[in-house]
Amino acid sequence: MTELNFCSLSSGSSGNCYYLGNSDSGILIDAGISASLIRKYLNNIGIQIETITGILVTHNHIDHVKGLELLTRKDHIPAYTTRKIRQNILGSVKKMIPDSVRTIPMLESFRLAGLEILAFPVCHDAPETIGFHVCGGDRKITIATDLGHISPVAASYIRNSNFLVIESNYDEQMLSEGSYPRFLKARIRSDNGHLGNHQTSSFIAEIINDDLSNICLAHLSRNNNTPEIVLQTLHRTLAEKGVVPGDHLQIRVLDRSVPTGIIRVI
Ligand SMILES: [Zn+2]
Ligand SMILES: [Zn+2]
Numbered sequence: 001m002t003e004l005n006f007c008s009l010s011s012g013s014s015g016n017c018y019y020l021g022n023s024d025s026g027i028l029i030d031a032g033i034s035a036s037l038i039r040k041y042l043n044n045i046g047i048q049i050e051t052i053t054g055i056l057v058t059h060n061h062i063d064h065v066k067g068l069e070l071l072t073r074k075d076h077i078p079a080y081t082t083r084k085i086r087q088n089i090l091g092s093v094k095k096m097i098p099d100s101v102r103t104i105p106m107l108e109s110f111r112l113a114g115l116e117i118l119a120f121p122v123c124h125d126a127p128e129t130i131g132f133h134v135c136g137g138d139r140k141i142t143i144a145t146d147l148g149h150i151s152p153v154a155a156s157y158i159r160n161s162n163f164l165v166i167e168s169n170y171d172e173q174m175l176s177e178g179s180y181p182r183f184l185k186a187r188i189r190s191d192n193g194h195l196g197n198h199q200t201s202s203f204i205a206e207i208i209n210d211d212l213s214n215i216c217l218a219h220l221s222r223n224n225n226t227p228e229i230v231l232q233t234l235h236r237t238l239a240e241k242g243v244v245p246g247d248h249l250q251i252r253v254l255d256r257s258v259p260t261g262i263i264r265v266i
Contacts, residue, residue: 005262005264006018011220011254016064029055044259053077053112068093069094081104125193159209163214169225179223197233204238208245
């Protein structure tokens with residue numbers, strides 16, 4: 001695959017769907033908004049739905065599988081996930097056709113749409129959750145959107161990326177002072193919940209290197225975060241740790257409901 005494009009169709013606690021591919025073929029990572037919106041957004045960026053050869057699924061929470069049943073049944077796009085997540089999806093998504101969900105191994109790469117793809121485990125409060133490390137040509141992309149903390153195995157893939165999509169879910173102070181009940185705050189903060197801005201920023205400061213050219217901060221909470229605070233936190237953390245990002249590094253916050261348009265993976 002020569003050219004490789006990324007697009008975030010939706011990112012956040014209300015729905016996640018990401019595209020990776022080129023004009024010949026591509027994949028989706030999660031389908032957490034309606035199938036009709038996914039079709040519309042792909043169409044808007046000039047991607048034919050027929051070129052989508054598979055949907056990688058990270059876990060069975062509704063913000064990752066909302067449109068999955070229709071896309072697999074009506075558009076005949078197979079889903080790919082681990083055996084355990086497949087069972088969870090078949091148990092929780094109504095009308096899901098078992099044959100439409102194919103099993104992939106954990107930590108072993110497989111090929112789809114000209115890409116080499118590997119699923120790695122992350123810590124989150126679904127029965128099993130995975131992130132994806134994708135190689136296309138000489139580009140390495142890692143997508144990890146729901147993780148309470150970064151385990152050594154997840155870190156090893158994230159560290160080795162040119163293009164990184166990583167969660168920065170909540171601002172610690174907004175969550176503390178917000179109206180969520182105590183149990184929900186604890187769940188979000190837990191090691192199996194979501195990453196806060198400071199956690200994500202500190203980790204990025206640790207792993208940043210010259211090969212990393214794109215960072216997309218993803219899966220923002222509607223109530224406990226803002227794009228401005230996410231960026232401020234990252235820039236401040238990098239400065240505090242004396243990290244000066246290279247000129248080539250692009251940092252962006254993925255909008256919760258507005259697609260990014262095509263981003264060239266370079
Ligand atoms: Zn999620
Ligand atoms: Zn989740």
